[in-house]
Amino acid sequence: MKPTPFEPLPEVAPLRRALREIVRALGALERGQPELGLTDSQAHALAAIERGVELTTGELAALLRLDKSTASRVVAELVRGGLVAAGEPGDDRRRKPLRLTAKGRARVAGVHERADRQVHEALAPLGEAERRLAVEGVTLYARALDRLERRRAFEVRPIARRDDAAVAAIIRAVMTEFGASGPGFAIHDSEVDAMYDAYRPPGAGYFVLEREGRVTGGAGFGPLGGGDAGVCELRKMYFLPETRGLGLGQIVLERVQQAAAAAGYHTMYLETLGTMKQARKLYEAAGFRKLGGPLGSTGHFGCDAWYAKALGGPAAAAAEGGEAQAAASRARGGRKAGARARAASSAQPKKA
Amino acid sequence: MKPTPFEPLPEVAPLRRALREIVRALGALERGQPELGLTDSQAHALAAIERGVELTTGELAALLRLDKSTASRVVAELVRGGLVAAGEPGDDRRRKPLRLTAKGRARVAGVHERADRQVHEALAPLGEAERRLAVEGVTLYARALDRLERRRAFEVRPIARRDDAAVAAIIRAVMTEFGASGPGFAIHDSEVDAMYDAYRPPGAGYFVLEREGRVTGGAGFGPLGGGDAGVCELRKMYFLPETRGLGLGQIVLERVQQAAAAAGYHTMYLETLGTMKQARKLYEAAGFRKLGGPLGSTGHFGCDAWYAKALGGPAAAAAEGGEAQAAASRARGGRKAGARARAASSAQPKKA
DNA sequence: GAAGATTGAAACCTCAATCTTT
DNA sequence: AAAGATTGAGGTTTCAATCTTC
Numbered sequence: 001m002k003p004t005p006f007e008p009l010p011e012v013a014p015l016r017r018a019l020r021e022i023v024r025a026l027g028a029l030e031r032g033q034p035e036l037g038l039t040d041s042q043a044h045a046l047a048a049i050e051r052g053v054e055l056t057t058g059e060l061a062a063l064l065r066l067d068k069s070t071a072s073r074v075v076a077e078l079v080r081g082g083l084v085a086a087g088e089p090g091d092d093r094r095r096k097p098l099r100l101t102a103k104g105r106a107r108v109a110g111v112h113e114r115a116d117r118q119v120h121e122a123l124a125p126l127g128e129a130e131r132r133l134a135v136e137g138v139t140l141y142a143r144a145l146d147r148l149e150r151r152r153a154f155e156v157r158p159i160a161r162r163d164d165a166a167v168a169a170i171i172r173a174v175m176t177e178f179g180a181s182g183p184g185f186a187i188h189d190s191e192v193d194a195m196y197d198a199y200r201p202p203g204a205g206y207f208v209l210e211r212e213g214r215v216t217g218g219a220g221f222g223p224l225g226g227g228d229a230g231v232c233e234l235r236k237m238y239f240l241p242e243t244r245g246l247g248l249g250q251i252v253l254e255r256v257q258q259a260a261a262a263a264g265y266h267t268m269y270l271e272t273l274g275t276m277k278q279a280r281k282l283y284e285a286a287g288f289r290k291l292g293g294p295l296g297s298t299g300h301f302g303c304d305a306w307y308a309k310a311l312g313g314p315a316a317a318a319a320e321g322g323e324a325q326a327a328a329s330r331a332r333g334g335r336k337a338g339a340r341a342r343a344a345s346s347a348q349p350k351k352a
Numbered sequence: 353m354k355p356t357p358f359e360p361l362p363e364v365a366p367l368r369r370a371l372r373e374i375v376r377a378l379g380a381l382e383r384g385q386p387e388l389g390l391t392d393s394q395a396h397a398l399a400a401i402e403r404g405v406e407l408t409t410g411e412l413a414a415l416l417r418l419d420k421s422t423a424s425r426v427v428a429e430l431v432r433g434g435l436v437a438a439g440e441p442g443d444d445r446r447r448k449p450l451r452l453t454a455k456g457r458a459r460v461a462g463v464h465e466r467a468d469r470q471v472h473e474a475l476a477p478l479g480e481a482e483r484r485l486a487v488e489g490v491t492l493y494a495r496a497l498d499r500l501e502r503r504r505a506f507e508v509r510p511i512a513r514r515d516d517a518a519v520a521a522i523i524r525a526v527m528t529e530f531g532a533s534g535p536g537f538a539i540h541d542s543e544v545d546a547m548y549d550a551y552r553p554p555g556a557g558y559f560v561l562e563r564e565g566r567v568t569g570g571a572g573f574g575p576l577g578g579g580d581a582g583v584c585e586l587r588k589m590y591f592l593p594e595t596r597g598l599g600l601g602q603i604v605l606e607r608v609q610q611a612a613a614a615a616g617y618h619t620m621y622l623e624t625l626g627t628m629k630q631a632r633k634l635y636e637a638a639g640f641r642k643l644g645g646p647l648g649s650t651g652h653f654g655c656d657a658w659y660a661k662a663l664g665g666p667a668a669a670a671a672e673g674g675e676a677q678a679a680a681s682r683a684r685g686g687r688k689a690g691a692r693a694r695a696a697s698s699a700q701p702k703k704a
Numbered sequence: 705g706a707a708g709a710t711t712g713a714a715a716c717c718t719c720a721a722t723c724t725t726t
Numbered sequence: 727a728a729a730g731a732t733t734g735a736g737g738t739t740t741c742a743a744t745c746t747t748c
Contacts, residue, residue: 137489247477
């Protein structure tokens with residue numbers, strides 16, 4: 001079976017070309033620091049030890065994305081050369097914090113001089129505007145890659161009964177954080193402590209976000225009380241602070257929409273607060289349209305902003321005809337687990 | 353002796369940080385293509401063979417910036433796996449052009465799918481403007497690195513007698529290329545065939561640009577006929593087409609200015625044509641100011657644009673006081689050979 | 705002799721197993 | 727048993743020497 005057909009963004013091809021060039025050129029230019037008598041890893045390790053305080057070999061490995069065995073050997077060689085010394089073992093004698101010797105500090109200055117000159121020489125012929133553009137663009141992509149890597153640590157899956165306590169704790173923590181704990185807010189819904197039962201399919205569903213076995217957020221859907229039977233409500237989308245800003249909101253939201261479409265709904269509706277700007281940005285980026293007033297009767301009179309979106313399922317096709325947005329979502333939704341991130345801007349909690 | 357103190361551009365530090373992140377993240381994300389059963393080098397090699405026509409192992413090595421021995425082993429492994437086949441040895445039986453088998457083409461499609469998805473997933477959460485910024489910035493820096501790498505193949509050195517024939521040929525070729533071969537142009541100066549003798553210090557100097565033993569351009573200075581004794585003229589700056597666009601003009605120009613300042617001149621003057629836009633851009637970027645008319649009497653009445661610049665030497669300090677531009681030039685000029693590029697935009701021939 | 709390619713030795717890196725301390 | 731670090735085996739890459747063809 002072939003992997004899901006998939007339409008890369010138009011920016012992907014030129015960016016890949018440019019990145020290939022950069023990685024190779026850097027590799028070729030940086031290769032070996034013969035005049036300094038250091039391998040690349042040694043030079044990187046020295047710089048990392050200089051930056052970090054009380055860095056241990058294991059932490060160094062993580063920083064340099066090297067295997068800890070490699071880090072161990074690199075450090076051993078640097079110690080042998082008198083550039084690095086293992087500090088006092090403190091309380092915990094397993095830890096051996098690393099520090100630079102005077103000789104090591106002198107050498108790392110040479111490493112920086114060389115690297116600075118390298119980058120400087122590449123940039124110098126450019127005009128100031130071009131230099132700024134280069135820095136901004138490269139920085140932007142570096143951040144995007146970092147977020148991608150951190151997103152990959154998360155998985156989205158349907159809620160299980162054992163998640164009930166964790167999910168309830170998250171809902172209460174986030175609503176309290178946002179001061180949405182008074183009457184008319186979802187924190188008082190009786191279902192909070194029994195989400196697994198409250199959102200059992202068909203007609204409803206709840207998904208949690210998990211990292212290393214720990215649940216850190218979730219979102220679900222269910223029928224819209226007092227409304228059209230073809231309309232569902234996006235409900236209880238909450239993320240712990242550590243989860244935000246990685247683009248996970250979009251991913252969870254896509255998963256929920258996909259499940260709602262499969263359950264036969266043609267439209268998704270949601271209620272939130274005008275003051276929750278980041279959450280509203282997420283909804284708008286996902287294709288939700290702002291409404292002039294509420295739909296149905298959810299009892300959440302604390303809310304003051306309402307959104308809706310046509311879903312890309314068969315029901316929506318029958319009711320409205322699929323939009324491009326919905327079609328794209330459907331095409332991408334088919335991949336295994338959806339654990340791999342591939343969309344979304346920043347995520348914020350929603351009250352509902 | 354310490355290397356020359358040197359003040360990196362303000363963009364250098366943030367760019368280095370971002371590049372470090374990108375290289376590490378790409379390394380971590382790309383590492384191993386286990387599901388495809390290929391090493392990184394194998395995957396890159398397949399992609400390169402797909403792109404190139406009649407690629408040989410040696411060319412592949414250059415493209416991938418790998419040692420030819422590595423390329424040889426990588427290719428051998430791909431052939432063993434039935435992904436690549438060595439084509440017909442044509443006329444020259446030393447060459448073994450590589451091509452993909454059907455199986456290889458299928459596999460490389462998987463490689464691209466994977467890489468596209470990678471980049472797509474990183475970009476998707478960004479807005480369109482941010483995506484464009486990332487692509488432009490990264491592309492810009494990739495080009496800057498490429499130019500840097502190609503500049504490094506060149507060296508600037510004083511002219512030797514054995515260069516006379518090559519330099520004369522370059523001057524005639526470039527002037528003819530630009531249609532500046534009529535009367536009133538420097539192509540008719542008697543010195544063209546004996547540049548070494550004509551530009552012997554003190555009071556004059558000529559520098560050539562050399563790559564792999566072949567001279568590809570040059571520029572020099574000498575006293576300005578009929579002018580102030582403290583003013584010199586920039587003379588006979590010409591580059592073969594293959595040399596242009598790498599930022600070498602700025603480097604040669606700096607070297608000439610440095611030598612002129614050391615020879616006791618306080619000002620450098622030059623004559624060119626208004627139609628030579630790229631050359632004029634270079635002069636302006638180097639700090640030359642446009643004049644309203646000619647200085648001295650060079651006999652080059654074909655010229656219609658005149659520039660001058662105060663040099664950063666002791667004579668200039670006495671005459672005018674050093675400018676920031678001149679001071680920066682002096683600070684950087686001290687490095688060995690100046691063969692390493694570190695300034696300049698595109699280079700174009702000048703008539704003088 | 706030179707260009708294209710291959711082979712042998714050594715360096716660097718990773719995976720897996722092991723050692724030490726908590 | 728778990729956390730931190732080291733050691734042994736094997737893969738990938740480079741440098742240098744060699745082979746083949748022009």
